[in-house]
Amino acid sequence: MKKKYAIIDIETTGGRADREKITEIAIILHDGEKIIDQWETLLNPERAIPYNITQITGITDGMVADAPKFFEVAKKIVEMTEGAIFVAHNVRFDYGFIREEFRRLGFTYMRKQLCTVRLSRKAFPGLKSYALGNLIKHFGIKVNARHRAMADTAATVEILEMIFAKEQSEDDVIDMINLGVKESKFPVNITMEKLHELPEETGVYYFLDKDQNVMYVGKSINIKKRIVEHFTSKTDKAYKLQKYVHDITYEITGSELVALLFESHEIKRLLPPINKAQRSRFFPYVLFEYENQNGYRCLSFGKVKAKDRTKLNILREFPNLNSAKGMMTRLIHQFQLCQNLCSIDKTGGPCFFYHLHKCKGACIGEESAKDYNERVELVMDAIKIDFEDNFFIIDKGRENDERSIVLVEDGIYRGFGYVSLEELNGHPDELKDAIKPLKHHPEVVKIIHSFLGKDKKLKTMKF
Secondary structure, eight states: OOOOEEEEEEEESSSOTTTOOEEEEEEEEEOSSSEEEEEEEEOOOSSOOOHHHHHHHOOOHHHHTTSOOHHHHHHHHHHHHTTSEEEETTHHHHHHHHHHHHHHTTOOOOOOEEEHHHHHHHHSTTOSOOSHHHHHHHHTOOOSSTTSHHHHHHHHHHHHHHHHHSTTHHHHHHHHHTTTOOGGGSOTTOOHHHHHTSOOSSEEEEEEOTTOOEEEEEEESSHHHHHHHHHHOOSHHHHHHHHHOOEEEEEEOSOHHHHHHHHHHHHHHHOOTTOOTTOOSSOOEEEEEEEOTTSOEEEEEEEOOGGGGGGSEEEEEESSHHHHHHHHHHHHHHHTOOSGGGTSOOSSSSOHHHHTTOSOSGGGTSSOHHHHHHHHHHHHHHHSSSOSSOEEEEEEOSSTTEEEEEEEETTEEEEEEEEETTGGGSOHHHHHTTEEEOOOOHHHHHHHHHHHHHOTTOEEEEO
């Protein structure tokens, strides 16, 4: 049976699929030997086209004013590309935009993909650039209107036909369609078709053995891509997965933060044998405080047995030594603490930071216990609770009209849930009803703090 290729090019209002819209689309269907159908249309993006984009494409607001909106041509796109391999020059761009447009309509658009940039690199090695414009110039391809969808699609078709004419190209095409995975590396019962059916969405995935026991839990912003990486890797973990996995299931979360929190919960709940990180439900390392014989309040960290914990003033718990030492180091820097009094420098005499003028001399009695202890009290205030405010974190949902919510209350993580856009305007107690209760532990604190720190646009709602 011949393969069918849908060669596609789009023009857009900008470069971000999650923010911008499509202004033009062209599709040429090809059976590997000849063109069998084609279609093109301008699209009304329902927003103004930036001046710099018009300068590149020539598409103006007036040209798209009476053009169909995406939802009006969505069925046509589905029908034309059904059973076809989605081909584009830099396929991530075009495919990403079209998937996002369908996602806004509440529809999951999935197709096998092929990138002519990557294929060109294999077929025509040694060129300075593989951008479409440079390939057009290099091969002398005649193009009537660059940066218009049909003209660029037609040029991409010519490049694809030249690639098809090269020896070994069929193997390269198959390899890229199959994401670089050889079926010989697949676990029992995992077929190429099953792999292609996996969603390219954010969520948590599970690898199951022949008895449906969970062997491994992972998370990704692209479930299909991450699972493929497991089967193309040559690590010990990949070998175990290839040997023991018989089935794959997944849970779409929409939000990367929720995926991280849910993955951590599921690993602790299920204790999958192939997972190494995050399995610990007991945190053997602690940060604790005590007073020495000279009246200085000292901090220390180490591994402490459960029976000995009642004897210590424990401030924090950690799954490993590096995490405990890392927090101690941050506190020393932030509050100008003495390394000798924090179990970092045990050589006696002035600590290393004293010589760098970062310690005020508590180690040799230059700073009084009273002054030093006042600074340690600031440390106590800083770490006595994990979160100072009560708040919800609002993030992407699984659908367009849905949002995920993460609840932090009374200083601890309470769980996550999903609400509609309308429900977001409700009272906090109503939002709490949507929360799935989950356990608080040090790793979720790290996850939430890290996420809040790196994503400045993440919305929070205090109450």
